[in-house]
């Protein structure tokens with residue numbers, strides 16, 4: 001492929017701008033909608049504050065309650081593994097930290113490459129496991145929609161192309177890197193319009209929940 | 221009148237005429253093998269081939285260039301340039317190096333073309349204003365670069381584009397490309413084109429490609445960009461002696477921090493080594509003294525297409541070219557406005573629905589059933 | 590005196606830009622290659638040449654390799670198209686051959702694993718002419734003696 005450099009430059013240039021614009025417009029449109037629609041005013045007298053329980057729930061809900069764990073231990077464990085792996089690879093890999101620095105000017109420490117490499121490999125295996133589970137589990141199989149498979153594919157390809165690029169398993173390298181950035185761009189583009197929005201809305205929803213419970217004076 | 225025909229003597233004969241012993245010839249072959257990036261085991265093959273080889277006529281055309289490539293070539297030390305010119309090739313036309321000037325120079329080119337038709341090599345340095353550009357942007361002897369290139373290439377055996385300008389357009393082609401500069405590859409479609417990219421290319425690579433043609437009588441194996449694989453087959457990153465530090469995640473953060481002093485990887489300082497294919501890491505520069513990364517500076521990626529337009533030399537490879545946090549903010553605000561609009565509309569609909577709601581009696585409901 | 594001389598240069602640090610010599614990282618694989626080559630030389634007599642110019646050496650790697658190989662008993666110099674310096678290493682059969690041009694700049698540096706480095710041996714075509722050359726000299730000296738008597 002003789003245009004590999006042109007491809008990479010396009011992916012890093014105009015295409016990145018497009019992806020970022022769609023991502024930001026889409027995501028903030030949804031945010032504005034969610035916040036402005038708000039909730040119905042609650043005229044009952046509050047029994048306790050809502051802010052603190054709201055914030056608490058944002059984090060406490062990350063740990064599954066024992067019942068859920070027993071009922072769906074695979075979901076909880078594998079889900080945790082790949083979510084954490086994905087986040088570590090995304091936020092603590094040197095080139096990604098440099099990307100954030102280039103975009104926002106903020107830096108944080110990164111992990112050594114071999115550590116990120118290992119975590120990425122684990123993430124890939126966990127992701128494959130989730131797909132197998134989805135395809136074989138009788139209930140999951142029936143409740144899975146196109147959206148679920150699309151999101152799985154994009155997430156998997158983002159990680160896979162990153163792994164391939166890091167190990168330089170695709171030649172020439174500009175193609176390998178370009179494919180990875182392109183997949184990340186597709187991820188950004190579909191994020192506001194698929195269940196990927198949960199990256200942000202999960203915490204908003206938890207806050208609403210926690211706040212509502214807090215107001216009623218019950219533990220969430 | 222000078223005879224411009226390729227001399228009939230083989231290289232072996234003419235070297236011996238110059239008083240070169242067989243041991244000297246063996247050494248010459250060892251140096252040539254090293255220059256061609258071939259394993260020393262190939263020396264006997266090279267010796268046999270060079271013994272029989274004939275010096276090709278070479279015409280060197282300079283277009284929109286800075287003469288840096290010629291400067292680089294004249295620092296080729298193996299074999300010394302004199303040897304190269306006298307023994308390996310018959311350099312019949314070269315602006316900077318030839319003694320002739322004016323009409324005599326142009327005549328030399330035409331004569332060499334006529335005497336060696338179909339067999340001479342054309343070396344080009346510099347990019348060419350395309351056929352649609354103003355021909356006056358760059359001329360030689362009152363004729364446009366494009367015209368001279370096409371005329372000279374017509375009966376050539378092959379074209380070697382030396383330097384990133386000739387190979388990919390280089391600096392003249394960098395945005396906004398005022399002269400409509402094009403590469404040799406863009407213009408010459410019916411002849412083999414070899415690209416020896418780099419700004420400038422490693423001198424040994426220029427001579428190595430010539431030596432390969434001379435030794436084996438054919439062009440070396442090329443990559444997707446028409447570059448000889450022997451020199452451009454591996455990326456800088458893959459042969460970089462700082463690679464162990466990259467793998468361990470040890471990076472210099474500034475040019476003078478502890479990491480820089482310890483020779484750690486220069487990725488965060490903008491090194492383009494991972495996406496750059498060249499032989500600097502092994503052949504080095506200035507007769508093998510050092511090379512950019514060994515001197516503490518990140519690789520600029522000068523042997524790749526569009527390297528002038530590929531973002532800052534000091535920004536890591538993973539940083540996007542143009543997007544900024546400002547753009548992101550603008551898009552976010554735009555998105556919020558859209559979302560607010562949608563939400564207000566929805567709220568209004570709910571309100572009007574509530575306002576216009578009519579009480580329904582049980583009788584009415586039963587009627588509808 | 591060049592025009593640049595009035596500009597005073599202050600060296601603030603002796604640290605080289607290339608970084609500290611590493612722990613011979615890139616020299617070690619070559620030692621393994623040499624080991625394999627020696628095995629071949631001993632079992633089949635096959636000779637091997639390794640071009641050190643083509644190695645991605647970092648600062649200090651070459652010195653490290655040389656130090657590991659050590660210095661043997663034989664030094665030799667060939668004068669043909671500039672000097673070629675041959676040095677036996679402390680490992681018998683492993684030679685360092687430094688090809689230089691007439692300006693004493695290195696053309697290439699090779700490790701040769703052989704009983705005798707190729708360039709020290711008479712070249713086959715020269716050898717074929719050896720008897721003729723000697724005969725020529727014999728006739729020459731015979732005729733010289735003849736003339737002088």
Ligand code: SF4
Nearest residue numbers: 457460485486491493
């Ligand atoms: S200095 Fe550049 S080429 Fe060398 S390992 Fe680091 S990124 Fe790769």
